[in-house]
Structure formats: structure tokens, C-alpha cells
Amino acid sequence: MYEELKNAENRVVGLKQLLRSLEEGAxxxxxxxxxxxxxxxxxxxxxxxxxxxxxxxxxxxxxxxEVCGIDVRAACAAIIEN
Known part of the structure; x- marks a missing residue:
């Protein structure tokens, strides 16, 4: 179900990175x-x-x-533009 995130070349994991990417509109x-x-x-x-x-x-x-391939829990993640 989450294959798109799992296979994404450009993704961010975590609140700080996600908020930064949202500010950039990416x-x-x-x-x-x-x-x-x-x-x-x-x-x-x-x-x-x-x-x-x-x-x-x-x-x-x-x-x-787990979907993001990290050994800790994640509250949020995102697929971002290239």
C-alpha cells in the first residue's frame, strides 16, 4: 500500500524536514x-x-x-519533488 513512499527517490522523514519542504513548496x-x-x-x-x-x-x-527504512518510529514523512 505504501510502495510509492518506500520506492521514492526523493523523500523526507520527520517533522522538521517535512515542515521545511512544505515551506519550499516541494x-x-x-x-x-x-x-x-x-x-x-x-x-x-x-x-x-x-x-x-x-x-x-x-x-x-x-x-x-519501517516503510521509510529507518529503525525508529516516524510521525510523518513526505514524497518531494526532484
Whole structure:
């Protein structure tokens, strides 16, 4: 289901990198873990605002971290433009 993120050449993982990429307008798709802390989800959604960015909900932070190929949990990730 998350093959696009798993195989993406250009992706960011984590809140700081995601927010930076959103500011640059480089985000195509955001992946947001359902069990992430509410303030993290709110910051991401607020930063997206009116942008036309596709949002994909992932069940757990553990699952998102595994899809991204990291050994820790991830609250959010994104596929970005080249």
C-alpha cells in the first residue's frame, strides 16, 4: 500500500524536514501516522493549509518508520519533488 513512499527517490522523514519542504513548496504527498501526537498532526495540517497536497494516513508510527527504512518510529514523512 505504501510502495510509492518506500520506492521514492526523493523523500523526507520527520517533522522538521517535512515542515521545511512544505515551506519550499516541494511536497507532493504527506504520510501522517494516526498515532502521532496531536500537536504534531496539527502542525503538519496547519502547514499544509490550502496547498494541494495529498495526505495519506498510516496506522502507526512504527509502520511508517519501517516503510521509510529507518529503525525508529516516524510521525510523518513526505514524497518531494526532484
Amino acid at each position: 511536497v507532493l504527498t504527506v504520510y501522517l501516522a494516526d498515532d502521532a501526537e496531536e500537536h504534531v498532526k496539527e502542525r503538519v495540517l496547519h502547514a499544509i493549509g490550502e496547498m494541494e497536497v495529498h495526505i495519506v494516513n498510516v496506522e502507526t508510527m512504527k509502520e511508517l518508520g
